[in-house]
Amino acid sequence: MKRLLLTGIPHSPPSQGTPIYCPALQGLTGGQADLAMVMPRIDNNRALFATDRTADGTYAGVLTCDPFGTADSFLRRLDDHGYSGVANWPSAILFQGQVKQLMASMPATSDLEYAWLAGAKRYGFQTLAFFRSLEQGRAALNAGLRHLVLHPGLITQTDDGPPDLLIASLRGLIEKLHRQAEGVEILFYEHAALNNNIRAVDVGADGSVAYLAQT
Amino acid sequence: MSEQKKPFIFGAAVGSGLTALAVDRAGADFLLVLNAGRLRMRGASSLAAYLPLRPANEWVFEIAEEEILHRCSSPVLAGLNVRDPAIDPAEIVEKAKDIGFAGVCNFPSSAMLEGQLRQLMEAEGIGFGKECDLIRAAAAQDLKTLAYVCTNREARMMHDAGAERICVVVGFTGGGTGVSTNLTLEAAADLANRVLEGIPDTVETLIEGGPITSPEDALTVTRLSRVNGYIAGSTIDRLPIEHAIKEVARSYTIISKMGRGAKSNSTRSAVFVGGSHIMQDLRKVVADVAPSDLPILITGETGTGKSILAADIHVQNSTSKRDPVVVDCTGLSTDIGSIQLLGQVAGLNRRDVPLARGALESAHGNSLILEEVSALNSDLQGLMLRFAETGYVQRIGALDGRTVNARLITTSNQDLETLVQAKIFRRDLYHRINTIEIVVPPLRDRRDDIAELASYFARTFTQGTDVLFTNAALRILIEHEWPGNVRELLNVIRRVVTLNATGRVTAQDVSFLKSAQVSEPPKQIYSGGAAEPISERDWIADALRQHNYRKGETARHLGMAPRTLYNKIKKFQLE
Structure with a gap:
């Protein structure tokens, strides 16, 4: 089963999985990693170029909603630095309610992220589209993306409902997307803060993405 | 409201030296240096302040040190982000103090975020509670403190932490790169009152954002609520700059050279008004030639101010206090034009004809301005040629004449050179009167x-x-x-x-x-x-x-x- 690692560590051990390097995650725990989108503590995209890759298949975790980003030159630099793929992390997929509305005015939305990834795909990058809901998953597919990562959503201390119900919900969501588009690959983000340690295999995913924190 | 409190406090959230200097000179009570201010100046929304685009605190320190702190007299507060597990509130406050900030505020605040995102921040210890620690640390170091809040609970928490000023954020400000708001001014005032319930009057209370986009709006809200101040963010830089740039740019598409050159300091006549190069050159020519007695021909389209310029040259040249003698050549009739110019002796042809002094004779020791000289018929052109060559004037019917010493200034709205070629105007007269030619440009x-x-x-x-x-x-x-x-x-x-x-x-x-x-x-x-x-x-x-x-x-x-x-x-x- 395919396994990737979402991490803020520039050079993680490849034996543990293909890295998705996202500088905004440096020094964060698994729970805090979900907040990276609203933590102005680093220039995520610039930091991607702080270290050269060695064509090890690393994905770049990109702030695709950067209001000052220029896609073509940025993608060329990513390519020059040895990144093989790109992922939308930090991401707007976790915004809800009024925050989602506010951020959409910027604009910072999942739709915008998928459009950016589609552009990167055309450029020649492998892409990973994080999504949290069926609606977002369908939007990613509609954008032409075929490699998706299901995020279980923000995990707070109050999320302690029956795991079976959550598993059934996640499984159903993945099945629907599989039915919608043949050949689509859906990975599951095995959230460190999830109770009962739900695994990719439990929800019928094609692989997993785990969070690797700095120790 | 406390008797000691100022009636109205005005704070400005800035992100550039340009904005800071302007509001400082305008008398702002305090300045906040925020990463949002810089982002607005770069054309982004204030909301981008939340994104991992730059380390917010380092950016604020850099902007303030380079552009603001040493140049502004108003107290300058740093907008500090503590939504980072690596940041220690006391340390960052100390750093701000060392740099020279007068105080701090919590920005970009988690107060503006809500739902599960906010819950997770609090659970992870990087939410509003940590922002209270920031204010507490600043108060402990005798720095000025301003707290951004959105709810009554947050207001009370910040008051407990020692905030001396509390600003109620009633949403982000709308506009070109802003967000929309459904709040009315009245609703914003009600909201502010609810948020500030239980906060003592000793705390200065302010409001920011939402529907407040002008000083009038701020005044309205302060009258309707207990807040006694306003913090301008987008309303002090983005909105007025967007508006001003749009207006000025539109004007520049037309007024490409407006304001170029020095303005005229002359108040003598309208013809001299204007700082354009063409008018500066004209003024220089006039200043050079006016003192001489050489004949001057002033040409230009109708309405350009030839007559006014002629009169002006007379004023600059003449030691006489008399008005110049002005002859409108278009009004000289064929029959009596020569009499109007030369005059006539008494009893000419008829006994009752009185003596008449002509315009040329009247101009002795003065200026003679012939307006629209091209209108002279051929007879009168001959008459004027003799006058221009000799200065000799002989009244009609007189046996002798006198020499007249007059400064000849002529004007024409027609191209005399062309008229000469068309044999409509005498070449010899043309050369006599245009020793110096001044062309008054059309207004276009x-x-x-x-x-x-x-x-x-x-x-x-x-x-x-x-x-x-x-x-x-x-x-x-x-x-x-x-x-x-x-x-x-x-x-x-x-x-x-x-x-x-x-x-x-x-x-x-x-x-x-x-x-x-x-x-x-x-x-x-x-x-x-x-x-x-x-x-x-x-x-x-x-x-x-x-x-x-x-x-x-x-x-x-x-x-x-x-x-x-x-x-x-x-x-x-x-x-």
Whole structure:
């Protein structure tokens, strides 16, 4: 089963999985990693170029909603630095309610992220589209993306409902997307803060993405 | 409200030295340096302050150190982010103090975020509780403290942490790169009151964001609520800058050279008004030639101010206090033109004819201004040639004459060189009178001066009171072709200022110019070498048609005396 690692560590051990390097995650725990989108503590995209890759298949975790980003030159630099793929992390997929509305005015939305990834795909990058809901998953597919990562959503201390119900919900969501588009690959983000340690295999995913924190 | 509190506190959230200096000089009570301010100046939304685009605190320190702290006299507070597990509130406050900040505030605050995102922040220890620690640490170090809050609970938490100023955020501000708000000013005031419930009057309370986009809005909200101050963010930089740049840029598309060169410091006459290079050159030429006694020919289209310039040269040159002798050559009749110029002896032809001194003789020791000299018929041209060559004047019927010493200044709205080639004007007279030729440019060739001229004329008609022209109004004035030149502009301004006593001229006030626009500007005065001045003829003919051939109205519209209009109608055979 395919396994990737979402991490803020520039050079993680490849034996543990293909890295998705996202500088905004440096020094964060698994729970805090979900907040990276609203933590102005680093220039995520610039930091991607702080270290050269060695064509090890690393994905770049990109702030695709950067209001000052220029896609073509940025993608060329990513390519020059040895990144093989790109992922939308930090991401707007976790915004809800009024925050989602506010951020959409910027604009910072999942739709915008998928459009950016589609552009990167055309450029020649492998892409990973994080999504949290069926609606977002369908939007990613509609954008032409075929490699998706299901995020279980923000995990707070109050999320302690029956795991079976959550598993059934996640499984159903993945099945629907599989039915919608043949050949689509859906990975599951095995959230460190999830109770009962739900695994990719439990929800019928094609692989997993785990969070690797700095120790 | 406490008696000790200021009636109104004004704080400005800035992100650049430009904005900071401006609000500091305007007397802001304090400045906040926020990463949002910088992002706005870069054309992004304030909301981008939350994104991992730059380390917010380092950025704020850098902006303040380089552009603000050493240049502003108002207290400067740092907007500090603590949504980072690596940041220790006490350490970051100490750093801000070392750099020279007078205080701190919690920005970008988690108060503006809600739902599970906010819950997770609090659970992870990087939420509002940590922002309270920031304020607490600042208060402990005797720094000024300002707390951004959105709820009553947050207000109470910040008060407990020692915040001396609490600002209720009622949403983000709308506009071009902002967000929309559904709040009314009344609702914002109600919200502020609810948020500040239980907060003692000793705490200064402010408001920011939402529907408040102007000083008037801020005043309204402070009257409707208990807040006694306002923090301007987008409303002090983004909104006014967006508006101003848009307006000015639109004006620059027309007024490409407006403001270039020095403004005229002369108040002698309107013809000298204008800072354009062309007018600066003209003034220099006039200053050079005016003191001499050489004949001057002033040419230019109708309404450009030739007569005024001629009179001005007289004033600059003459030691005499007399007015110059002015002869309108278009009004010299064929029959008695020579008498008008030379005079006549008493009893000429008839016993009851009195002695008459002619214009040339009257100009002795003075200036003689011949207006529209091209209108002289061939006989009178011969007469003037003799005068120009010898200065000798002999009244008609007299046996002898006298030598007259007069400064000859002539004007013409026609190209005399062309008339000479067409054998309509005597070449020898032309060479006599144009020792120095001054060409007064048409107004369309010095559009740079139109704004200044309009203001000058407006002040003239309001006895010195300044009149404001909106950019839109100025654009219309500048776009107009002005076939009647400065005279037409003068009359337009007279009309506008007379009909509008508000002291403000808008596009609406001068919109009639658009409908009256001549389709093609007169590129040349003459058509194919023919003697007819087609542009002026067409201009007058068009005006006559517009006013149903009512000559009084037409003359007023064209800005010329009825007598001049009659002469021109006759001359151009427009009857």
